[in-house]
Amino acid sequence: MTWTPRERVLAALNHEEPDRVPLDFAGTGASSIVIDAYNRLKDYLELQHETELMSKLQHLAMPDESVLQRFGVDTRPIMAPGRRGGGGCWLDELTYVDHFGVTFKGTADTDDKHFLYKDGPLHGGKLTRERIDEMTWPDPDDPGIFTGIKEQVERYKASGDYCLVLNVPDQVIHRAYALRGMEDFLKDLYRNPNTACYLMDRLVDYNIRASENMIREAGSENIDIIFFGEDLGTQDGCMFDPDTTYTRLIKPRHERIIQTLKSLTGAKSLFHCCGSAYKFIDHLIDIGVDALNPVQITARNMEPERLKEEFGSRMAFWGGINTQEVLPYQSADVVRTETERCIEIFGRAGGYVLHAVHNIQFEVPPENVVSMYDTGLQHRYG
């Protein structure tokens, strides 16, 4: 049979083997490419077009359809269009205040141009319900979240049977870090859990409402995957206790988002978690997550063999090509070998969608991007 891109990805997520490993590139906000690396890739492929922006704050490109076709990419993103440029206001080239009132700072004269939150409306002092209620909340019905999505989906549908990924427009703990400051919010989870949960509940409400608007515009039947997530791991372990802090305070909030959006669409759930996600995977399976991204195999306990053996029948893996050591610093031949290894291990009996661990970074040479995708494109099951 001939497999369409959508069928290919969904088969993999159902732990079945399609014709070849499915490929993602920019189906999510965590599987795209830094603008500079994209421009070099474009030149290398001798393709000429204006580079489209996916995220100004993360300095990410939205690859052109010609690049996606060249690589045989199976996914296409549905994203809040008004957020690409940020949706807030720029105070200067390196200072941006977003729609939640969070200030992001960039750095001058450096290769990596992505921005990081530095101040927010709940920074400092004690976190209280009053402060949470009094801060200016963005409107989840803001047309900037959904205008143009209907046309975007129609364009995708007219050009092929792609796997469409709805990117939930915001986050919960990461947004709380930005509003409150990471260190203070982590302490709030212990010292002031009821108020921390109140903040998270309001953020869950915002995300669900904003996503509902996007789903309505896209047409619920057109959404194949819901992409949502936030980092629970560090390079060497867990950000917080997976069996107490996560289970009692955060997991129920993640569950509400995932279950609500899955039930509205019938889509699969793809969860993003950088670092060592190992100790969270059973919890994520519990709340209905079908696939894990970006599978940071260089973090503790994240070796492909271990993950596939322990979770492979219950969790699919999405990402996995080594961004910290191989893609930026090794040859195209080494990239091919490493990609083959990941397909062989993660892709056994389906359960694998190929992409780099996270967005392709600044220093990754175009030859290595091509090598990774061509290895995937040439792969055949059976």
Place this chain on the structure above:
Amino acid sequence: MTVQNVYDAVLAYDEEEVVKLVTAELETGTEPEKILQEGMVAALDTVGQGFSEGTLFVPEMLMAAEAVKAGLEILRPILANLGAKPHGTVVIGTVKGDLHDIGKNLVAMLLEGAGFRIVDLGTDVDTELFIDTAQKEKADIIAISGLLTTSMMEIDKAVRAVREANKTRNMNIKVMVGGPPVNQEFATKIGANGYSEDAPGAVEQARDFIAN
């Protein structure tokens, strides 16, 4: 009441209790150095060990370090009056171009809790500023971190510059590196004196430098 209570209060992440108990210990005539070492440094080492073993996590480290910091506010002037010197001075920051600082902050807090004097230069720090500050503050150690893969090049440049400055400015500053993309192999390759995969390990490294 004993110094053990101070230790327990740090492990209960109870800043107010630590302040109360440290004050009470001083009033009963307990040696300040004993309160510091057996009450606070020992407790922070226990938390660090739990962190390295994966039984305690980032929030617990933050809270324990803050409890120790509160106790240090009381002890530090007393220790200084008694002529006690800090165990060493560490100039710390994230490398040029990198704003990710929670790992750096944890290392700084643990080092401070372990009795080091910390000069925290924050994030996105120019190499020259690391070196000039270290010289001015008569530092023993420069500690540099980064999260981004692009920071590896900057860390490499910074370490080389510190080694060069040691020769040209007649200094003997050790440089230690850390952060998610950094590993021992990389640290060795670029000639860093020390590397650790986590914050408690960084404290061990710093102690070794001073001891030797």
